[in-house]
Amino acid sequence: MTLHTFKRHVRESIKSLGRNGWMTFASASAVTVTLLLVGVFFAVMFNINHFAQKVENDVEIRVHIELTADSRQKDALRRRIEAIPNVKEVRYSSKDEELKRLIKSMGDEGSSFRLFEQDNPLSDVYVVKAAHPQDTVKIAKQIETLPFVHKVNYGQGTVEKLFDALKVARNVGLVLILGLLFTAMFLISNTIKITIFARRREIEIMRLVGATNGFIRWPFFLEGLWLGLLGALFPIAALSIVYYNVYEVYEQRVSLPFFELLPFSPFMWQLSGLLLAIGAGIGIWGSVMSVRKFLKV
Amino acid sequence: MIEMQDVYKTYPNGVVALNGINVRIKQGEFVYVVGPSGAGKSTFIKMMYREEKPTSGNIMVNGVNLAKLKDSKVPLLRRHIGVVFQDFKLLPKLNVYENVAFALEVIEESPKVIRKKVMEVLDLVGLKHKIRSYPNELSGGEQQRVSIARSIVNSPKIVIADEPTGNLDPETSWGIVELFEKINDRGTTIVMATHNKEIVNATRRRVIAIENGKIVRDEAKGEYGYDASYV
Ligand SMILES: Nc1ncnc2c1ncn2[C@@H]1O[C@H](COP(=O)(O)OP(=O)(O)OP(=O)(O)O)[C@@H](O)[C@H]1O
Ligand SMILES: [Mg+2]
Numbered sequence: 001m002t003l004h005t006f007k008r009h010v011r012e013s014i015k016s017l018g019r020n021g022w023m024t025f026a027s028a029s030a031v032t033v034t035l036l037l038v039g040v041f042f043a044v045m046f047n048i049n050h051f052a053q054k055v056e057n058d059v060e061i062r063v064h065i066e067l068t069a070d071s072r073q074k075d076a077l078r079r080r081i082e083a084i085p086n087v088k089e090v091r092y093s094s095k096d097e098e099l100k101r102l103i104k105s106m107g108d109e110g111s112s113f114r115l116f117e118q119d120n121p122l123s124d125v126y127v128v129k130a131a132h133p134q135d136t137v138k139i140a141k142q143i144e145t146l147p148f149v150h151k152v153n154y155g156q157g158t159v160e161k162l163f164d165a166l167k168v169a170r171n172v173g174l175v176l177i178l179g180l181l182f183t184a185m186f187l188i189s190n191t192i193k194i195t196i197f198a199r200r201r202e203i204e205i206m207r208l209v210g211a212t213n214g215f216i217r218w219p220f221f222l223e224g225l226w227l228g229l230l231g232a233l234f235p236i237a238a239l240s241i242v243y244y245n246v247y248e249v250y251e252q253r254v255s256l257p258f259f260e261l262l263p264f265s266p267f268m269w270q271l272s273g274l275l276l277a278i279g280a281g282i283g284i285w286g287s288v289m290s291v292r293k294f295l296k297v
Numbered sequence: 298m299i300e301m302q303d304v305y306k307t308y309p310n311g312v313v314a315l316n317g318i319n320v321r322i323k324q325g326e327f328v329y330v331v332g333p334s335g336a337g338k339s340t341f342i343k344m345m346y347r348e349e350k351p352t353s354g355n356i357m358v359n360g361v362n363l364a365k366l367k368d369s370k371v372p373l374l375r376r377h378i379g380v381v382f383q384d385f386k387l388l389p390k391l392n393v394y395e396n397v398a399f400a401l402e403v404i405e406e407s408p409k410v411i412r413k414k415v416m417e418v419l420d421l422v423g424l425k426h427k428i429r430s431y432p433n434e435l436s437g438g439e440q441q442r443v444s445i446a447r448s449i450v451n452s453p454k455i456v457i458a459d460e461p462t463g464n465l466d467p468e469t470s471w472g473i474v475e476l477f478e479k480i481n482d483r484g485t486t487i488v489m490a491t492h493n494k495e496i497v498n499a500t501r502r503r504v505i506a507i508e509n510g511k512i513v514r515d516e517a518k519g520e521y522g523y524d525a526s527y528v
Contacts (some may be wrong), residue, residue: 005405019390205386208346209400209447210375 005215013222017230023194024227031231031283034184035275038177039239042271045173050262052166056133061140063126064151074124077148081128084142088131095122123150134163181282189286196220196290203294213295220291221284228283229276236272243268298324299345299455299486304354306340306510314340316510318354322488324454327481329497330490331521332507338490341507342459345488346378347371359454376404379448379456379485383463385440387432387447393419394428397447404451418446422476438469442476449480456480458489462496470496497521 017024063081065074074092081090093101099120103113116122128143130136140154196203206216247264299322306315314337322328330338343349344356347363356363359377366374387396394415401411419425422442432440441461448456458477462470474496481487491497497504497520504519505512514522 002405002407004408005402008402201386202388205388205399206403207372208375208380208386209403210372210451211403212369212372215403215405 009218009222013219013226016219016223017226020199024230027227027283027286028231030184030187031228031279032234034180034187034282035232035235035279036238038180038184038278039235039271039275041173041177041180042274043239043243045170045177046267046271047262048166048169048173051259052170054260055162055166059130059133059136059154061128061130061136061143062153063128063143063149064123064153065126066148066150067123069148073148077146078126080146081126081143084139086131086135087128087139089129091127091129093125093127095120095124098122098125181278185282185285189289193290196287196294200294203291216295217288217291220287224283224285224287225280226283227287228279228281231283232276232279236275239271239275240268298322298357298359299488300355300357301344302355302357304344304351304356306337306344306349307352314510315344315351318510318512320505320512320515322486324486325481325484327478327487327500327502328489329502329504329519329521330488330507331492331497331504331523332513333523336507337510338507339459340510342457342488342490345455345457346380347374376451377453377455379445379451379453381441381444381448381456381458381461383460385432385437385444385464387440387443389432392429392431393424393435393443396432396443397450400447400450414450415446418450421449421479422446436469437465438472441465441469441473445473445476445480449485453485455486455488458487460490460492462491462493467495474500494521494523 063077065077069077078090078092081087099113099116099122102122103111106113128139130139136154137160140152143149144152203216244264247261250261299320301318301320304315304318305313307313316337318341330341332338340349344351344363345358347366351364354364358374361374363374388399391399397415397418398411401414406414416425419428422445424439424442424446427435427439432443435443441464445456445461456477461477462473465473470493477487477489478500501518501520504514504516504522506514506519506522
């Protein structure tokens, strides 16, 4: 393709947006509505996911070692834990370190535990992390059966419930987003189909004067691209403003310690990029699909 | 040159539109195709620019067998054949200049060449003064001139017209036919399906009459041969 031709395609596709006035508006609006919904869902989903990952990464198994175990037996236990599949990391924490941690975590009241520094009642601990947080429960169950294990602690019950809830939330979100995208594609391909139906004469004439299918397709392809990008502008602006304000208010007024929002930058840039890409994708898909049946010889 | 050998065409609905056509049209000829409505004239013409494929038989156009031509090569064929229709087939949102230039943009001519050629043909059809007008601002005859200008702007060897005067009053029709004769004088083959008795009888060109998908008459300086102008 020559540069002149490419310029022509770009020019034609932009002119055509203007010529098809309200159709352009309708198609871009379809993209806008969809991306607005998809964008909100993505913003919620990514934050939930971020929260979930944080929680998941904080989940660890604390293996309390029998007080009677000597250092050789402790080593043997460590090796056996490490041999369990999907164990990512095993860290040793002596009972003195455990006490310090306890005192620290108690804050002001912690000082009363200082009394125990002379005669520490705690056990030494192996802190175990799973390669995939979901395996935590399984690994913990296996460790329980090993010799010289006094007790295994991983937030029994709570962890299982949390993982189940996160799984449901993710799946529901995914289904909703897929559903939305399909609705949008359907809407757009229909709108563009109407535009093209009105333009079948133009396609017919192009073919009469010897245009190749590729040549005919280009302006439609570009037009779909513009429609998608145009439709993405408003959702990106709206979401950015809303997210910026929500983030500011949350950080300054609410701010719960266990839940943090993804910071505006880079998250909003990534989300904007994603929305632009999705907009372009459905725009192009819609127009290419609808022009296809007019190109049969 | 156009040559058809034993061409049959049956449409998917079972209608036999062409029933064994053998014909030879030499370069530079001016040919009228006549016959009653539904006889197969349009189908005969559509074969020449591969709008329809023959069910059997061979069609040679400029040395290429259209019966065997791949779909992807059809655009190349069309660049060497001009086509004109009763309904002009102009793009309403493009002006006269743009409508003609369209045929050259499609084949990726450079803007300089496009300008030169478009102005040349618009001069030939006598519409140089209306290049900025839109189709709805033109008379039927003027619109058909634009359409003819578009069909010849590529300098094709063949121009095919299906009832180009069908929508025009007699006087305007004469103007269009004179234009086709002018184009024919430059060596371009003209094949024109028509119901216009007066023009066929007055100009005395080769006449091919088709009835029920067969050529029933082929005369060098023929007459229209049917009673009413619209059969
Ligand atoms: N696309 C098609 N599908 C099915 N049948 C068709 C198609 N085009 C034409 N026909 C049929 O083929 C026959 C020949 O049609 P054609 O259009 O070639 O006639 P014609 O001589 O051009 O008529 P007219 O003078 O009215 O234009 C007719 O019976 C018509 O109904
Ligand atoms: Mg016809």
